[in-house]
Amino acid sequence: MALKNPFAKAAFLSRALLCHFTVIALAATAPVVVAQKVQLSVDASKPGVKIDRNLFGQFAEHLGHGIYEGIWVGPESAIPNTRGIRNGVVAALRALKVPNVRWPGGCFADEYHWRKGIGPQRAATLNPNWGGVIETNSFGTHEFMDFLDQIGAEAYVSVNVGSGTPQEAAEWLEYLTTEQPTTLAKERAANGHPGPYKVGYLGIGNESWDCGGNMTPDYYLSQLKIYSRFVRNYNPGQQGKQQMLKIAVGPGGGEPRWTEWTEAIMKAYQHHQWSWDINGLSMHNYTVVKWPPAFASTGFGETEYAQILKSTLDMDGLITKHSAIMDTYDPQKKVALVVDEWGAWYAPLPGSNPGFLVQQNSLRDAVLAALNLNIFARHADRVRMANIAQMINVLQAMILTDKEKMVLTPTYYVFKMYVPFQDATFVPITFDSGTYAHGEITLPRVDAIAAKDTIGKVWLAITNIDPNQAAEIEVSLTGVSAKSATGETLTAPRVNSVNTFDAPSTVVPKPVSAKAAGGKLTMKLEPKSVTVISVEQ
Ligand code: AHR
Numbered sequence: 001m002a003l004k005n006p007f008a009k010a011a012f013l014s015r016a017l018l019c020h021f022t023v024i025a026l027a028a029t030a031p032v033v034v035a036q037k038v039q040l041s042v043d044a045s046k047p048g049v050k051i052d053r054n055l056f057g058q059f060a061e062h063l064g065h066g067i068y069e070g071i072w073v074g075p076e077s078a079i080p081n082t083r084g085i086r087n088g089v090v091a092a093l094r095a096l097k098v099p100n101v102r103w104p105g106g107c108f109a110d111e112y113h114w115r116k117g118i119g120p121q122r123a124a125t126l127n128p129n130w131g132g133v134i135e136t137n138s139f140g141t142h143e144f145m146d147f148l149d150q151i152g153a154e155a156y157v158s159v160n161v162g163s164g165t166p167q168e169a170a171e172w173l174e175y176l177t178t179e180q181p182t183t184l185a186k187e188r189a190a191n192g193h194p195g196p197y198k199v200g201y202l203g204i205g206n207e208s209w210d211c212g213g214n215m216t217p218d219y220y221l222s223q224l225k226i227y228s229r230f231v232r233n234y235n236p237g238q239q240g241k242q243q244m245l246k247i248a249v250g251p252g253g254g255e256p257r258w259t260e261w262t263e264a265i266m267k268a269y270q271h272h273q274w275s276w277d278i279n280g281l282s283m284h285n286y287t288v289v290k291w292p293p294a295f296a297s298t299g300f301g302e303t304e305y306a307q308i309l310k311s312t313l314d315m316d317g318l319i320t321k322h323s324a325i326m327d328t329y330d331p332q333k334k335v336a337l338v339v340d341e342w343g344a345w346y347a348p349l350p351g352s353n354p355g356f357l358v359q360q361n362s363l364r365d366a367v368l369a370a371l372n373l374n375i376f377a378r379h380a381d382r383v384r385m386a387n388i389a390q391m392i393n394v395l396q397a398m399i400l401t402d403k404e405k406m407v408l409t410p411t412y413y414v415f416k417m418y419v420p421f422q423d424a425t426f427v428p429i430t431f432d433s434g435t436y437a438h439g440e441i442t443l444p445r446v447d448a449i450a451a452k453d454t455i456g457k458v459w460l461a462i463t464n465i466d467p468n469q470a471a472e473i474e475v476s477l478t479g480v481s482a483k484s485a486t487g488e489t490l491t492a493p494r495v496n497s498v499n500t501f502d503a504p505s506t507v508v509p510k511p512v513s514a515k516a517a518g519g520k521l522t523m524k525l526e527p528k529s530v531t532v533i534s535v536e537q
Contacts, residue, residue, distance in 0.1 A: 035470035035524055040431040042450045044458050045479030048426030051451055053099040054385035055376045056415060056422055057156065059341060061106035062139075063130040063394050064356025070392030070401055071147055072139040079404050084138075085147050088406050089392065092399055093151040096415050097422060100201060102156040102340055102387045103144050105129075107211035109203070110162030114172045117141055118191055129211065131355025141176065145197050154200035156247075156340070156387070159231060161205030161223050162213035169231045173199065178234040196235045201245050201385070203340070204228060207284065208249045209261060217264035224248050224265070228276040247280035247338050247385075254318050262322050266329035279334070280385060283322060284341040286395075287312040287368060297346040297359035298498060302467055305364050305495040305528075306438040308344065309465060312368045313443070315342070316375045323382045336384035339376065343389045343396030343411075344368055357394045361409035361499075363492045363507050363528060365396055369414040370463045370530040373421070374449045380426055388415075400501075407499050410507040413490050417509060417532040420459045424451035427458065436466040446471055446525070458535040460485075464525040467495050475514070475521040480535055482521055485514040487533030491526045 060066055073079045073086055080087040104112045107129040116123040117140020127135045148155055157176075159169035175184040176197045188194070204227045206212045208220045215223070233244040248265055251258035262281065269278060289295055289311045295304055323337060344365055345357070352358035369388070376383045388411070392399045398412040426449070433444035448462040458480050464471045488509035497506050514523035514533055525531055 035472045036434055036445065036466075037472045037474065038431060038434060038446050040429055040448055040460075040462075040473060040475045041478070042458070042460065042475055042480075043428045043478040044450070044452060046428050048428065048451070049380045051377045051380045051421050051424050051426055052384040053097070053422035055373065055380070055383065056096070056098070056418065057100040057102065057340070057385055057387040058098050058153075058391040058398070059102040059106070059387040059389045060391045061130075061394065062104050062108045062112070062127060062135060063106060063390065064353065064358060065393040065401065066390050067139050068136070069403075070394075070399070072143060074138065082150060083146055084143065085150055086401075086406075089399055089401070090147075090150045092406075092408060092412070093153075093391075096398065096412070097419050098151055098153040099422065100154040100156045100385070100387070101148060101151075101391065102158060102201075102203065105158060105206055106341075107206060109158035109206045110160050110164070110208075110212045112160050113164065113168065114141055114175075118175075118187075129355075130357075131353050133355075141172075142191055142193060145176075145193070155198065156201035156203060157199050158203035158206050159227065161208060161220075161227060162211075166226050166230050169227060173202070173231050173233055177238070179236055180234070198235055198238060199233055199244050201247060201280075202231060202233070203247045203282065204231070204278075205249045207252060209252065209257070212249065217261045220249060221264060221268055224278070225276040228278060245279035245336075246277065247282050247340070248278045250281035250283045250337070251322055252284045254321050259321065259325060262325045266326050266335070269335060270329040280336040280338040281322075281326065282338045282340045283318070285315055285318055285339065286341065286343060286345040286389070287315075288345040293345045293347050295346045297344075297349065297362065298496060300364075300496050302438055302495060305467060306436075306441040306443060308364060309368060309371065310441050310443055312344070312371055313375075315339075315372055316378075319375065319379050319383060323379065326382065333382055337379075337382045339383060339386040341389045342372060342386060345389075345395055359395060361397060361400070361411050362495070363410050363490075363497045364495050366410035366414045366490055366507065366530055367463055367465060367528060369396070369411045370418075370461065371447055371465075373414070373418055374447055374461065374463070377421065377426055377449045377451070402501060405501040407501050407504045409499060410490065410492070410497075413507065413509050414530055417488055417490065417530065418461060420453050420457075420532070420534065421449075421451050421461065424453040424459065427451050429460075434471075445469075446473070459532065460535070461530070461532045462525060463530050464527060467528040470527055471525040473521075473523055473525060477519055477521065477535065481519065481537055482516040482535045484516050484536045485521050485523075485533045486536070487512055487531060489526060489529050489531040491529035495528055
């Protein structure tokens with residue numbers, strides 16, 4: 001998992017905002033003082049790029065309690081479930097309108113053999129990557145597809161390139177998607193699903209430069225061509241424009257080995273023959289600062305808040321770097337950059353199995369999530385899919401569970417507040433972000449995006465990074481006459497505030513509204529807050 005880029009120092013220079021680095025000397029030490037003024041200009045008359053709903057995708061790996069206990073409790077469980085899948089988790093995820101779920105890994109995918117996870121008799125195998133525990137295989141293909149059906153998401157299936165074969169992967173896709181009465185289709189029917197499944201996205205390997213087999217770019221490329229050619233989707237409803245999109249392994253950071261990787265794949269793609277194709281190039285980038293992960297997910301102070309947020313903004317430079325290489329070989333942007341693993345990776349919670357990647361989720365993570373979603377939106381012409389790691393109980397999760405208990409995290413609420421941005425069109429927004437300084441760390445104080453949803457309503461997402469000072473915002477609107485604006489804001493008493501099973505509502509959104517007058521909106525943003533509002537005309 002050498003994907004982290006701890007020393008990257010890419011400056012945060014969004015194409016959409018003009019940062020004005022005036023140091024506010026008191027910001028580092030003062031508690032709440034006078035609100036700072038920020039002016040934003042939104043031009044809703046200009047058509048923008050679509051913010052693909054797939055940017056809000058999730059990742060669920062067979063890792064710790066991500067699948068087992070998090071999603072799957074089994075039909076005999078006392079925890080309310082539908083065919084073994086937790087009802088409470090499904091209800092919470094439905095509210096996020098999860099567009100797609102990447103499964104079964106991760107590093108796990110390159111050791112996964114799908115046949116062990118179908119039929120009445122499931123093989124007990126091992127999960128060597130993640131704690132060496134027994135993998136019961138009780139959650140397999142049918143359970144995953146049932147889960148997707150229950151939450152209303154599409155399948156992003158990662159096939160095993162590292163320790164599998166093209167034949168194994170091809171047969172899995174035939175099993176999943178053919179309508180013809182082949183032996184595999186009959187087996188699928190006997191296992192409870194006569195009709196073909198839809199598989200929207202196919203990941204061809206995972207981190208093949210590392211846990212996926214330590215391949216060179218050239219070696220991987222030869223595998224990619226074979227898998228792309230033979231791992232077919234036969235679903236009659238997925239031919240032509242509805243075809244399954246194939247995603248190649250891409251970079252894990254900005255170091256030369258990864259720029260070379262992107263270069264090799266994209267160069268080959270440029271003049272690729274009819275017999276193979278890709279639609280996406282994966283990129284993994286965790287916010288980790290130090291490797292192995294050492295930052296605590298609870299009980300930290302303002303210094304760690306500022307350090308983590310500074311590091312997370314490196315995502316912008318990394319996307320810019322790899323997009324530039326992709327532009328050279330694919331100027332029409334046919335291949336999407338798919339950030340299919342991102343999020344904060346902290347030290348394991350004391351007392352937890354270190355192989356299970358258990359961490360808490362605080363207000364800091366909510367701010368981090370908003371900043372990354374904003375970066376993706378600003379790069380939406382190239383970044384058309386992203387998957388936060390991971391959905392439940394692992395790394396920067398949406399939901400934490402403990403037996404029958406479950407709690408929604410601050411990150412969950414950010415994803416919920418951002419639902420209106422799914423498939424909305426980006427609206428240009430300019431502003432002087434100001435500066436939040438803490439010790440030697442300098443960050444933009446405010447970040448924002450705007451978008452028009454599918455029914456023409458304008459939405460704004462504004463984050464006040466500054467944990468000490470409120471921000472008075474004044475938004476000038478062109479192309480929309482505002483009568484009012486309402487929405488929600490997410491903040492909490494401290495940067496390290498968390499939701500727990502006993503206190504699940506410490507970090508939850510509350511309603512807010514802006515004043516509208518003379519074509520302008522004004523409102524006050526609380527320190528360390530994420531706010532989403534819609535403009536009523
Ligand atoms: O998300 C945890 C792990 O991080 C994934 O299995 C792997 O792809 C990455 O290294």
